[in-house]
Amino acid sequence: xxxxxxxxxxxxxxxxxxxxTLGAALPFLALLLVGVAFPLFGGxxxxxxxxxxxxxxxxxxxxxxxxxxxxxxxxxxxxxxTLGAYTTSVLVAGNVMPALPPYLALAxxxxxxxxxxxxxxxxxxxxxxxxxxxxxxxFATIVTQVALAWQSVTGGGVGVAGPVFPEPFASQWGFYxxxxxxxAICTWMTANVAASRFGRALTAxxxxxxxxxASGISKSTLLGAVFMFSGAVAAVAGGLFAALQSxxxxxxxxxxxxxxxxxxxxxxxxxxxxxPLLGTILLTVLPEFAAPLVAWxxxxxxxxxxxxxxxxxxxxxEILDYKNRRPLESDRAIVPRPDLVARLLAEAPDTSAxxxxxxxxxxxxxRAIDGLDxxxxxxxxxxxxxxxGSGKTTTLNVISGYYAPxxxxxxxxxxxxxxxxxxxxxxxxxxRTFQTPRIVGSASVLQNVMIGGTIDGQGTxxxxxxxxxxxRRDEAMLRDTAMLALAAVGLERLAAVRADRLQHSESxxxxxxxxxxxxxxxxxxDEPAAGLSAEEIERLGALILAIAQAxxxxxxxxxxxxxxxxxxxxxxxxxxxxILAAGTPAEIRAHREVVNAYLGA
Amino acid sequence: MVExxxxxxVAIGCIYALIAITYNVMYSASRVFSFTAGTLGMLGGVLGxxxxxxxxxxxxxxxxxxxxxxxxxxxxxxxxxVRPVLKSLDQHLYVLSTLALALMIQQFTAIEWSxxxxxxxxxxxxxxxxxxxxxxLPMLACAAVITGLELLYRRTLIGHAFLAIAEDNYAARALGxxxxxxxxxxxxxxxxxxxxxxxxxxxxxxxxxxxAPMLTFYGFVPVALxxxxxxxxxxxxxxxxxxxxxxxxxxxxxxxxxxxxxxVFIIVLLARPEGLAGAARQRRx
Numbered sequence: 025x026x027x028x029x030x031x032x033x034x035x036x037x038x039x040x041x042x043x044x045t046l047g048a049a050l051p052f053l054a055l056l057l058v059g060v061a062f063p064l065f066g067g068x069x070x071x072x073x074x075x076x077x078x079x080x081x082x083x084x085x086x087x088x089x090x091x092x093x094x095x096x097x098x099x100x101x102x103x104x105x106t107l108g109a110y111t112t113s114v115l116v117a118g119n120v121m122p123a124l125p126p127y128l129a130l131a132x133x134x135x136x137x138x139x140x141x142x143x144x145x146x147x148x149x150x151x152x153x154x155x156x157x158x159x160x161x162x163f164a165t166i167v168t169q170v171a172l173a174w175q176s177v178t179g180g181g182v183g184v185a186g187p188v189f190p191e192p193f194a195s196q197w198g199f200y201x202x203x204x205x206x207x208a209i210c211t212w213m214t215a216n217v218a219a220s221r222f223g224r225a226l227t228a229x230x231x232x233x234x235x236x237x238a239s240g241i242s243k244s245t246l247l248g249a250v251f252m253f254s255g256a257v258a259a260v261a262g263g264l265f266a267a268l269q270s271x272x273x274x275x276x277x278x279x280x281x282x283x284x285x286x287x288x289x290x291x292x293x294x295x296x297x298x299x300p301l302l303g304t305i306l307l308t309v310l311p312e313f314a315a316p317l318v319a320w321x322x323x324x325x326x327x328x329x330x331x332x333x334x335x336x337x338x339x340x341x342e343i344l345d346y347k348n349r350r351p352l353e354s355d356r357a358i359v360p361r362p363d364l365v366a367r368l369l370a371e372a373p374d375t376s377a378x379x380x381x382x383x384x385x386x387x388x389x390x391r392a393i394d395g396l397d398x399x400x401x402x403x404x405x406x407x408x409x410x411x412x413g414s415g416k417t418t419t420l421n422v423i424s425g426y427y428a429p430x431x432x433x434x435x436x437x438x439x440x441x442x443x444x445x446x447x448x449x450x451x452x453x454x455x456r457t458f459q460t461p462r463i464v465g466s467a468s469v470l471q472n473v474m475i476g477g478t479i480d481g482q483g484t485x486x487x488x489x490x491x492x493x494x495x496r497r498d499e500a501m502l503r504d505t506a507m508l509a510l511a512a513v514g515l516e517r518l519a520a521v522r523a524d525r526l527q528h529s530e531s532x533x534x535x536x537x538x539x540x541x542x543x544x545x546x547x548x549x550d551e552p553a554a555g556l557s558a559e560e561i562e563r564l565g566a567l568i569l570a571i572a573q574a575x576x577x578x579x580x581x582x583x584x585x586x587x588x589x590x591x592x593x594x595x596x597x598x599x600x601x602x603i604l605a606a607g608t609p610a611e612i613r614a615h616r617e618v619v620n621a622y623l624g625a
Numbered sequence: 626m627v628e629x630x631x632x633x634x635v636a637i638g639c640i641y642a643l644i645a646i647t648y649n650v651m652y653s654a655s656r657v658f659s660f661t662a663g664t665l666g667m668l669g670g671v672l673g674x675x676x677x678x679x680x681x682x683x684x685x686x687x688x689x690x691x692x693x694x695x696x697x698x699x700x701x702x703x704x705x706x707v708r709p710v711l712k713s714l715d716q717h718l719y720v721l722s723t724l725a726l727a728l729m730i731q732q733f734t735a736i737e738w739s740x741x742x743x744x745x746x747x748x749x750x751x752x753x754x755x756x757x758x759x760x761x762l763p764m765l766a767c768a769a770v771i772t773g774l775e776l777l778y779r780r781t782l783i784g785h786a787f788l789a790i791a792e793d794n795y796a797a798r799a800l801g802x803x804x805x806x807x808x809x810x811x812x813x814x815x816x817x818x819x820x821x822x823x824x825x826x827x828x829x830x831x832x833x834x835x836x837a838p839m840l841t842f843y844g845f846v847p848v849a850l851x852x853x854x855x856x857x858x859x860x861x862x863x864x865x866x867x868x869x870x871x872x873x874x875x876x877x878x879x880x881x882x883x884x885x886x887x888x889v890f891i892i893v894l895l896a897r898p899e900g901l902a903g904a905a906r907q908r909r910x
Contacts, residue, residue, distance in 0.1 A: 151898055161841075
């Protein structure tokens with residue numbers, strides 16, 4: 025094929041990816057400078073406002089990972105602020121045990137917050153969105169009621185004094201710097217996570233959950249970590265809030281606060297750090313200019329929420345994202361480099377086989393697959409064709425573990441694979457693409473591809489939080505591999521472009537690049553040629569052949585007979601869930617029933 | 626004692642069941658749960674008290690106007706908070722838009738009506754007995770709504786259209802059903818049912834703005850446990866919830882009763898996310 029002979033062309037990115045890290049860090053540095061210098065020109069009352077903004081941001085920064093990145097609608101996060109405030113205050117006041125120093129109390133509050141963050145958050149793994157939203161709201165109500173009822177500890181409606189931090193943080197500006205420092209650390213930590221494989225995995229869970237699973241991302245582990253982190257910083261914010269208020273009662277923790285935190289993130293924009301930071305500052309400062317309206321504050325927050333949702337769902341971040349408003353070249357072609365595939369899949373996959381034995385599955389009375397045998401061998405392309413409803417995609421879903429076969433077995437190297445453990449498939453180096461591309465629209469193409477390599481990172485969540493060496497090594501490795509994968513599928517010039525700006529065919533190739541990140545032993549392609557031009561289909565064929573030549577077993581579900589007959593070593597034809605014919609392309613083409621039923625004369 | 630627990634438990638359970646039906650009627654028409662369900666209940670009580678006690682209208686007129694108010698709010702929910710985000714159902718923006726609308730109404734009520742619970746007028750001039758109107762009114766309302774909906778869905782053409790929309794939106798539209806108009810009618814109907822719940826429960830719950838979040842939560846429990854869109858499940862679960870809550874109230878006191886309800890709710894949901902009578906999840910890939 026001629027595409028293989030395409031000369032090395034200079035990879036000139038369409039959108040310059042050199043919008044350097046410095047440029048991205050500039051607004052943060054400016055805010056840092058303003059924050060440090062603030063006491064020079066801010067008066068006494070403005071000091072309180074600024075401190076409050078810092079305290080709120082400590083909470084919002086963590087909640088942002090939950091809401092903005094993972095897309096979990098956790099509305100009642102004020103519960104954790106309450107919990108942290110009371111834990112710190114009560115421990116410092118010594119209501120239940122000998123009084124503790126404030127720092128120790130704050131640290132204990134963080135631990136308590138982490139535990140309760142997990143408790144409040146985990147239902148998200150099982151429940152639908154609205155259910156989860158309601159349970160977090162319920163939790164917020166319960167915590168306040170308990171604070172009100174548990175008089176011996178919390179002082180009930182009378183309240184309890186907040187902690188006082190010792191010098192040098194006792195004075196107003198001292199405490200301000202304390203809060204500002206913590207806020208800055210939280211910004212740094214969440215920015216680290218956002219730019220890590222964990223941050224990308226969170227957005228994948230939010231926007232393309234099945235693709236996240238196919239990439240081996242474990243939703244429960246990841247969300248668990250994020251809920252703990254978010255709970256811990258929220259509780260720390262609670263301790264600071266209590267100190268700032270100097271006296272707390274259950275009345276201080278209204279649902280309004282929860283709504284404020286939530287709106288700050290939405291105004292800021294999902295999947296951004298800077299946006300919600302600006303949103304928090306805005307929402308803390310704004311009421312100070314609207315004193316006569318103070319009774320209407322919740323009403324106005326609610327109006328704001330409605331307006332954001334209906335008018336600017338992208339928030340501030342989208343408005344600031346000027347570089348993605350520049351038009352893209354319109355006549356751009358996808359030119360894959362199949363020669364690079366071998367380098368990408370260099371680690372020679374071992375000689376295993378993926379086999380289906382007598383697999384049967386029915387939905388209600390419909391037999392979707394009925395006694396299917398399939399043998400996918402390394403280094404070979406296996407085509408699966410058949411009319412609509414013949415069970416092709418169902419077969420893929422059985423292999424991916426979405427459906428458990430009612431009869432028969434799916435074996436990898438002779439060992440039966442458990443159904444319903446979708447995200448374990450990636451660990452077995454089985455990758456797949458989807459009939460409708462599942463990509464994260466708000467992330468760049470490069471980030472989308474990097475999602476595919478999530479399980480190959482070595483560093484832990486905590487290492488990413490603190491940007492330790494292993495995290496940085498992971499990121500460099502993933503970035504290099506992803507650029508190679510993008511070059512292999514011919515999209516490296518679009519690396520920095522937002523994925524929702526891609527053409528349909530480009531999303532398909534992006535998915536293949538993401539799947540290649542797994543260095544798969546087996547690759548399942550669900551109608552990869554749908555919606556591609558004839559030229560693109562030809563290039564896709566060369567790419568698939570190169571993948572097989574590198575040792576990967578490929579299963580292609582397709583409707584384009586030409587593509588199937590060009591590249592497949594073996595073809596299985598399905599009809600009504602049963603094998604109508606199986607053999608080499610030449611045999612299939614000569615098969616009378618297949619020609620009659622499916623291919624046409 | 627047992628008698629009064631059962632009476633108040635069943636009565637409050639009927640109110641929860643009615644709010645649950647409010648959720649369900651909106652859900653069936655649009656696949657959307659709305660935070661305004663509890664707000665409608667609150668409004669039923671507040672409007673009833675406003676028209677009858679404060680403005681001195683005859684009870685029947687106040688009743689009809691309160692229901693009309695519910696219908697209007699139902700329509701507003703559909704137009705403002707649901708229709709604009711229906712296109713992107715998978716992004717769950719409706720959670721936020723309906724929450725925003727619910728908060729706006731709740732705060733408006735708090736400021737313009739009162740932040741304190743206000744008394745709800747006694748509707749019938751009957752002497753106090755054990756089986757007081759504050760108990761039998763919610764039960765009567767619940768029975769009437771169940772019967773009415775059953776008749777509507779089984780016997781009338783428009784009821785069949787509602788069911789068709791609930792069953793398969795696309796197919797119903799392909800058949801030429803006026804989907805938008807039916808959805809608006811469903812929301813108006815939901816508004817009436819919600820307001821009726823609040824009106825019938827007015828004497829128990831009083832005319833109080835904070836009933837909105839309370840009913841939003843307790844009204845959703847039967848939806849979740851009884852299965853989405855399942856009205857009979859909602860009534861059974863609502864009654865159980867009311868009885869459980871009143872018993873816990875009596876045994877351990879109000880605040881820990883709500884903790885108990887919340888805990889049981891979470892545990893049951895985690896064990897059976899589709900509800901006690903619900904169906905399994907749909908295809909994802």
